[in-house]
Amino acid sequence: MPGSRSNASPNALPRHVRIPHVTVPPPRLLTVRGIAATWRVAAQVVADLPRGGVVALQGELGAGKTTFVQGMAQALGIQRPVTSPTFTLCGEYASGRQLLVHMDLYRLRTPDDLLTIGFQEYLDRQALMAIEWPERAGDLLPPATIWVRITLTANAHTRHIRVSQGGPPVA
Ligand SMILES: Nc1ncnc2c1ncn2[C@@H]1O[C@H](COP(=O)(O)OP(=O)(O)O)[C@@H](O)[C@H]1O
Numbered sequence: 001m002p003g004s005r006s007n008a009s010p011n012a013l014p015r016h017v018r019i020p021h022v023t024v025p026p027p028r029l030l031t032v033r034g035i036a037a038t039w040r041v042a043a044q045v046v047a048d049l050p051r052g053g054v055v056a057l058q059g060e061l062g063a064g065k066t067t068f069v070q071g072m073a074q075a076l077g078i079q080r081p082v083t084s085p086t087f088t089l090c091g092e093y094a095s096g097r098q099l100l101v102h103m104d105l106y107r108l109r110t111p112d113d114l115l116t117i118g119f120q121e122y123l124d125r126q127a128l129m130a131i132e133w134p135e136r137a138g139d140l141l142p143p144a145t146i147w148v149r150i151t152l153t154a155n156a157h158t159r160h161i162r163v164s165q166g167g168p169p170v171a
């Protein structure tokens with residue numbers, strides 16, 4: 001009889017298949033007015049990531065991605081000013097708590113080039129990575145990546161910030 005050769009239940013999983021337990025919180029949709037308000041959101045994201053991780057920052061040029069990373073640095077007590085790493089792709093900022101790595105992948109040619117700038121080593125060291133233009137990384141970003149999408153509004157001082165997990169937001 002077909003299927004009668006195995007005693008295993010059809011729903012039993014092979015032992016080596018591990019199902020990660022990922023709890024995906026609902027996205028947070030915020031409207032912030034002024035840089036200090038953006039920094040408060042950044043500090044909250046840092047507080048939620050006590051042992052490193054990846055924060056992917058989406059948004060057009062001028063949206064406020066680097067400003068957000070500056071807020072993350074401030075929350076970590078980093079004194080050195082965070083500047084755009086556009087030409088070097090990557091800047092390291094040491095803090096007593098954890099290493100902050102700021103990447104701007106705008107000029108990344110292929111996702112594999114991310115590995116040549118030490119992405120895997122940073123993950124292994126449990127660095128906190130803040131990545132602008134994360135779309136350039138293809139599917140290399142871990143599932144637990146925090147996605148922060150910043151959008152400009154009609155008001156020059158105001159931004160919408162969407163914080164989510166479980167893959168880039170579709171809309
Ligand atoms: N929440 C905010 N409110 C007002 N101005 C902001 C805010 N966030 C960023 N800005 C301003 O927008 C400009 C671009 O910010 P920046 O962080 O460099 O953008 P991006 O890295 O996305 O290109 C800067 O002049 C910055 O001061």
Ligand SMILES: [Mg+2]
Pocket residue numbers: 065066084104132
């Ligand atoms: Mg920037």
